[in-house]
Amino acid sequence: MCGIFGMTGVGAVAGTLKALKLLEYRGYDSAGIAARREGRIDICKTEGRVAKLEELVCSLKETDVAIGHTRWATHGAVCTANAHPFLSQNGKFAIVHNGIIENYLELKKKLGDDVHFTSQTDSETAAHLLERNYQGNVLDAVLHTARQLKGSFAIVITTVYDEKLYAIKSKSPLIAGISQKGACFCSDIRCVSHWATSVAVTPDNTVAELSSDGVRFFDFSGNPLSVPFFAPEKAEAYESVEGDFMLKEIREIPARLRIAKEGYVRSGGLHLSAEEARRLKRIYLIGCGTAYNSGLQVAAVARQWLNLDIFSVIASEFIYDNYIADGRSLFFFISQSGETADTVRAAERVTKSGGLTYAVTNTSESSLTFVCKRTTNIYAGAEYAVASTKAYNCQLQTLTLLLLDLGRMRGSVSDALYMEIFGGMNFLPEAIGDIIDNSRILINLAETIKDCSAVFYIGRTADYPTACEGSLKLKEISYLHSEAYPAGELKHGTLALMDPAVAVVAISTCDALRDKMASSITEVTSRGARVISVSPDVFTDATPVILPKIHPALAGIVSVVPLQLLAYYVAKALGRDVDKPRNLAKSVTVE
Numbered sequence: 001m002c003g004i005f006g007m008t009g010v011g012a013v014a015g016t017l018k019a020l021k022l023l024e025y026r027g028y029d030s031a032g033i034a035a036r037r038e039g040r041i042d043i044c045k046t047e048g049r050v051a052k053l054e055e056l057v058c059s060l061k062e063t064d065v066a067i068g069h070t071r072w073a074t075h076g077a078v079c080t081a082n083a084h085p086f087l088s089q090n091g092k093f094a095i096v097h098n099g100i101i102e103n104y105l106e107l108k109k110k111l112g113d114d115v116h117f118t119s120q121t122d123s124e125t126a127a128h129l130l131e132r133n134y135q136g137n138v139l140d141a142v143l144h145t146a147r148q149l150k151g152s153f154a155i156v157i158t159t160v161y162d163e164k165l166y167a168i169k170s171k172s173p174l175i176a177g178i179s180q181k182g183a184c185f186c187s188d189i190r191c192v193s194h195w196a197t198s199v200a201v202t203p204d205n206t207v208a209e210l211s212s213d214g215v216r217f218f219d220f221s222g223n224p225l226s227v228p229f230f231a232p233e234k235a236e237a238y239e240s241v242e243g244d245f246m247l248k249e250i251r252e253i254p255a256r257l258r259i260a261k262e263g264y265v266r267s268g269g270l271h272l273s274a275e276e277a278r279r280l281k282r283i284y285l286i287g288c289g290t291a292y293n294s295g296l297q298v299a300a301v302a303r304q305w306l307n308l309d310i311f312s313v314i315a316s317e318f319i320y321d322n323y324i325a326d327g328r329s330l331f332f333f334i335s336q337s338g339e340t341a342d343t344v345r346a347a348e349r350v351t352k353s354g355g356l357t358y359a360v361t362n363t364s365e366s367s368l369t370f371v372c373k374r375t376t377n378i379y380a381g382a383e384y385a386v387a388s389t390k391a392y393n394c395q396l397q398t399l400t401l402l403l404l405d406l407g408r409m410r411g412s413v414s415d416a417l418y419m420e421i422f423g424g425m426n427f428l429p430e431a432i433g434d435i436i437d438n439s440r441i442l443i444n445l446a447e448t449i450k451d452c453s454a455v456f457y458i459g460r461t462a463d464y465p466t467a468c469e470g471s472l473k474l475k476e477i478s479y480l481h482s483e484a485y486p487a488g489e490l491k492h493g494t495l496a497l498m499d500p501a502v503a504v505v506a507i508s509t510c511d512a513l514r515d516k517m518a519s520s521i522t523e524v525t526s527r528g529a530r531v532i533s534v535s536p537d538v539f540t541d542a543t544p545v546i547l548p549k550i551h552p553a554l555a556g557i558v559s560v561v562p563l564q565l566l567a568y569y570v571a572k573a574l575g576r577d578v579d580k581p582r583n584l585a586k587s588v589t590v591e
């Protein structure tokens with residue numbers, strides 16, 4: 001949700017542009033760069049993608065200090081005027097911001113009518129405050145400004161007064177990185193780990209000052225803070241792909257599941273003491289979007305063999321509700337990025353009230369892992385397409401392993417059941433590989449679905465979360481209207497929407513519920529809707545997408561794959577920008 005970057009070092013403009021390409025998944029409404037040189041700051045910004053900025057940026061002369069931004073709009077329309085960076089009125093400070101300055105209207109009022117705003121954003125306020133607060137010492141002006149802001153913000157600042165970069169951080173992520181070639185501030189650790197030899201995760205409520213001597217950190221009162229630097233895990237090099245990242249990432253699922261299983265075993269599994277496991281009363285699986293769906297799916301599966309209450313809760317709802325979060329409650333916070341603000345806030349709440357917290361994430365150094373007591377990596381590898389795919393499959397497998405381990409510790413999962421499911425995971429890569437290799441049927445089905453007025457996804461018990469995930473994938477990248485329903489719930493209202501322009505995708509992997517699904521399919525076909533079944537079974541009047549037979553505890557890891565592919569091919573048939581769908585961003589760092 002907005003990518004921010006700032007660097008000092010030779011070729012700072014080119015370096016910033018390169019970083020913005022990596023950060024673009026965080027927002028792609030507009031982009032801009034500010035270049036600091038002796039006595040002035042020049043800005044180049046534009047509505048649209050970083051590729052458009054790249055065409056324009058040659059107007060900026062190369063320099064040693066630059067900051068850049070790629071935007072996902074929160075305040076103010078998508079236009080060049082609202083693109084970052086913003087200059088203070090006297091042109092002496094420039095800022096880029098990720099987050100929301102919640103008290104910006106009040107601060108604007110305080111600044112008075114003499115200050116002319118060039119945008120409708122909350123962010124611009126910070127630039128004008130810096131100018132107002134500057135009395136000969138930049139660090140003091142930055143600290144003063146930090147104390148005035150409320151909300152979530154990571155702000156990187158350049159100024160004509162010196163060659164340093166400054167940053168203010170509260171809630172939104174900010175990494176400091178140092179290499180032989182220079183130093184930087186950045187929203188995302190993956191983006192700096194290619195070249196930084198040493199990185200630090202900036203703590204909340206911190207001001208940072210980056211100079212040729214390194215990085216110094218202060219609390220908002222100006223007291224020095226000691227923040228550890230460490231060598232980052234090298235992220236996979238960002239390669240451009242032929243075609244779309246989404247398809248590449250779906251194709252990686254088989255290999256990633258193998259790596260994830262090995263990684264889980266290597267990590268030593270569930271790090272819970274026997275006493276903690278025995279005392280447990282309840283489990284929560286918390287996340288947003290796809291990550292929430294993965295919790296929903298695993299909860300439905302694990303309920304069969306864990307004698308515990310399991311709740312799946314949407315993070316943004318959890319924060320404002322009153323769930324029990326004591327030492328007998330185990331929380332899995334699920335997040336591919338580890339930066340989703342709602343999930344991080346929910347984890348903070350639980351940490352305060354004494355719940356046992358686990359981050360289940362693809363980013364082992366992230367805001368979420370810093371809040372949670374324990375972390376389990378899902379080893380999905382870098383995911384660039386905004387629509388999450390391989391992370392979902394890896395989340396399912398990892399959560400299944402964690403809950404199996406817990407069941408074993410508590411005595412509700414026998415060694416035989418454990419081995420059945422654990423061993424069953426070895427068949428997943430091949431089963432999924434076969435579905436991917438036989439995508440032709442999905443390409444053809446996409447052609448029939450693309451003109452539908454709506455697409456409903458239905459399933460029962462553990463197939464319902466799969467329906468939710470299939471529906472989410474379709475709506476976010478094709479923009480078709482789509483909903484997921486527990487199949488038995490259709491007759492309580494939604495059947496009114498069935499007509500020949502509607503398609504229904506029926507997911508059925510549970511033998512015991514096969515006949516019930518057959519009835520649901522008849523209910524919708526008799527109202528004219530066309531049905532695609534995704535199942536090892538064939539249903540009358542439904543076009544079958546045949547699934548391989550898999551252990552029921554693992555079926556969701558496989559059955560979602562045709563749905564991911566279907567969404568992809570429908571979006572392609574409609575000519576959508578699959579990797580960067582409208583109005584979205586990959587990492588949602590605002591609440």
Ligand code: F6R
Pocket residue numbers: 287288289290291292334335336337338339340343386387388389472473476586587588
């Ligand atoms: C959907 C999608 C989003 C994310 C959600 C949470 O394809 O990508 O719904 O799953 O924003 O993101 P993370 O997992 O990074 O917390």
